[in-house]
Every structure is written in structure tokens, then in C-alpha cells.
Amino acid sequence: MQDKNKEVVRISDEGIVFIDYLLADYTMLINLIASKNCILIFDSDEAFNALKEQIEPFIEERCNIELAVYIRHFIAEQYTQQVLINSI
Numbered sequence: 001m002q003d004k005n006k007e008v009v010r011i012s013d014e015g016i017v018f019i020d021y022l023l024a025d026y027t028m029l030i031n032l033i034a035s036k037n038c039i040l041i042f043d044s045d046e047a048f049n050a051l052k053e054q055i056e057p058f059i060e061e062r063c064n065i066e067l068a069v070y071i072r073h074f075i076a077e078q079y080t081q082q083v084l085i086n087s088i
Contacts, residue, residue, distance in 0.1 A: 007038045015050030026058045033074050034067060040078035048079045 009029060010018045017024045019032075032038035042048045052075065059068045 005037075007032055008041060009038045010041045011043065011047040011051050013043050013046045013050065015047065015054040017051075026055055027062075029055075030059070030063065030067075030071060033071050040075065040082075042079055042082055048075075051075065 007019055009024070009032065010021075012018065017026065017029050019028060019038075029038075042051070052072075055071075055075075059071055063071065
């Protein structure tokens with residue numbers, strides 16, 4: 001029931017972030033993840049891999065260790081949930 005108020009963030013195959021169909025940057029994504037106010041939807045496996053690869057330098061440069069670990073875990077968890085739902 002809490003998910004109703006969360007932003008839906010779509011990740012394209014190229015790792016591009018969209019919020020409400022508008023292009024967004026990694027700062028917006030990290031802020032939403034840190035505030036626990038989003039759900040990630042990946043277009044494909046390539047979208048997950050592209051996001052992981054492209055966001056890593058951004059995370060290392062701008063986040064403390066605790067937040068970086070949380071963001072990585074959150075992205076992986078969101079992907080895993082999507083894969084499990086799609087496999088049913």
C-alpha cells in the first residue's frame with residue numbers, strides 16, 4: 001500500500017533514467033532512492049546492466065560509503081523483484 005505514493009522510475013536499455021516520462025539525471029535518481037520514494041522499472045536485462053555500469057562512477061564520486069552500499073543494494077533488489085514477477 002505504501003508503493004502508491006512512490007515515483008515510478010523507468011530505466012531504458014541504454015541506462016537512461018525517466019521519471020514521469022521525462023528525462024532525469026542520476027542526482028534525481030539517487031535522491032529518490034535515498035528518500036525511499038521510488039520504484040525502478042527496467043526495460044530489459046541490458047537496462048539493469050547499463051544502469052549499474054553508468055551510475056557507479058557517479059556513486060563513488062558523490063556518495064558516502066553507507067549510501068553507496070544502500071543504492072547498489074536497492075537497484076539490485078528492484079531488478080530481482082522485477083525478474084521474479086516476470087517469471088511467474
